[in-house]
Amino acid sequence: MPDHTPTPPVLGDFALEVRSKNAGPFWVTMETFMKDxxxxxxxxxxxxxxxxVIADLYGVDAGQVHIFRIPALNVVxxxxxxxxxxxxxxxxxxxxxxxxxxxxTLEVPAQRPDGSPLM
Known part of the structure; x- marks a missing residue:
């Protein structure tokens, strides 16, 4: 019998595209183009x-991670x-x-750490 357990949503489920690319020979840039x-x-x-979170996912120093939130474009x-x-x-x-x-593929929790809804 097939397992009908719902899978938790992941960040990619809410995005038009999640991509990565070089930002020169020493840096990586990733962009999340969200649907709405x-x-x-x-x-x-x-x-x-x-x-x-990024440091843990990629094994890098959190102090060297740069995050740019661009609400006018729905892009992070x-x-x-x-x-x-x-x-x-x-x-x-x-x-x-x-x-x-x-x-x-980062799982999106239903709640923030304080218990308020994230989705």
């Missing part, structure tokens, strides 16, 4: 998506140093084209 203002409110919520842009310089010996994604996947 409700989706943007989730992505822009600092209790859900903040520097520490995130930049952080690449763990390995572009085209370095151990670089497995030279264009940083797959770095967005952990962000897009």
């Amino acid at each position: 203002s409700a989706g943007y409110a989730i992505a822009a919520d600092e209790t859900f998506l903040n520097e520490q 842009k995130i930049s952080f140093p690449r763990p390995i310089p572009q085209a370095g010996l151990h670089d497995r994604d030279i264009h940083a084209g797959q770095h967005h996947v952990p962000l897009a």
Whole structure:
């Protein structure tokens, strides 16, 4: 019998596109283009998506994560140093084209830490 347990929503469910790309040989930039203002409110919520969350997802220093919230465009842009310089010996994604996947699959909780609804 198939499992009908609902899966929790992820950030990508609220986005038109979540992408990543090089921002030079030493930085990665990711952008979340949200479907609407409700989706943007989730992505822009600092209790859900903040520097520490990105640091934990990508193994980088939270102090070096930059998050830009652009409400007029329903976009959240995130930049952080690449763990390995572009085209370095151990670089497995030279264009940083797959770095967005952990962000897009980040589970969105129904509530903020204070118990108020996030969605």
